[in-house]
Amino acid sequence: MKKNIKVHQKLFTSTFYLSAFTFGGGFVIIPLMKKKFVDDLKWIEEKEMLDLAAIAQSSPGAVAVNASILLGYRIAGISGxxxxxxxxxxxPLIILSVISMFYAAFRENIVVNAVLKGMQAGIAAVIADVVINMGGNVVKEKKLLPILVMGGAFIAAYFLKINVMYIILVCGGIGAITTYQSEKSRKERS
Structure with a gap:
């Protein structure tokens, strides 16, 4: 029981800390979660984190919250x-509540505006890091289909300007078909 309480405390403090100091949306928190829960705590594997991030990203709602739900459930069930x-x-609830009380003063402040501009550059760098690391992991697996899907999704979104919702649905369909076929062939071999 004591171990369970420590796990829950660590889950809360880790996600609270990550959420409090992560600016730029859910895509920024994913590599920080990977560093904390995969690299530091070793509670889940890197591939599992990649899968959780993909599910969180393709589910409705905020990516950070979705990823937290999946991560907490994976580690400690519903209570997690x-x-x-x-x-x-x-x-964010606390920070936005405070900011909303002083919004007019923040909006006109040159220093705050400069800080926000600087944060935009930092956020872009973190998102680029996520793309490079996660994309690099897909390439390292040396499986042709995931590499083609990743490249095709990038081309469809960036060059062809196809709605991301359609890209996610197609990629999810490809993943479901591939998983079904590999499970079917695995069962046939057994």
Missing amino acids: ALITILGTVLP
Whole structure:
């Protein structure tokens, strides 16, 4: 029981900390979650984190909250999911409540505007890091289909300007068909 409480405390404090100091949306929190839960705590594998990120990204809602729910559930069940939701949602709720009280003063402040411009550059760098690391992991697996899907999705979104929703649905369909076929062939071999 004591171990369970420590796991829940660590889940809450980790997601609270990550959420409090992550600016730029859900895509920024994913590599930080990977570093914390895969590299530091070793609670899940890197491939599992990649899968959780893909599910979180393709589900409705905020990516950070979705990823937290999946991560918490994977580590500690429903109670873990509830703890990580709380840890992820509280910091923005508190910060936005404070900011909304002083919005007019913040809006006109030159220093705040300069800080926000600087943060935009930092956020772009973190998102680029996510793309390079996660894309690099897909390439390292040396499986042709995921590489083609990744490249095709990039071309469809960036050059052909196809709605991301359609790209996610097609990629999800390809993943479902591939998984079904590999499971079917695995069962036939057994």
